[in-house]
Amino acid sequence: MGHPDYHRRRFATWSRTLLVVPLVAVLFGEYLYGTRVDYPDRFWGAVVVIAFFGAWAALAAAWHYSILRGVDAGP
Structure with a gap:
């Protein structure tokens, strides 16, 4: 069903997303915490953002x- 490489292509797309989303979140977290509070809180805020993502x-x-692996691939 569908393109034979569908799941591999989907995985490649998500692999890139998994790299980009946490990076953007960390940069946004650093910006947010860096502009609003002092350094120790900014550091722990970045740690929380990194851990969550x-x-x-x-x-x-x-x-x-x-x-x-085909576990959820369906028919």
Whole structure:
């Protein structure tokens, strides 16, 4: 069903997204915390942003890896 490389192409697209989204989030977090509060709070704010998006990226990568293996590929 569909293009034979559909899941691999989808995985490649998500792989790029998984790299870009956390980077943008960290940069935005640094900007937000850097312009509003002093350095220690900015540091911990960046740590929270990195941890949240790191966990999100790990879950998304695991899901897409399962698609590549065919676990959720469907018929």
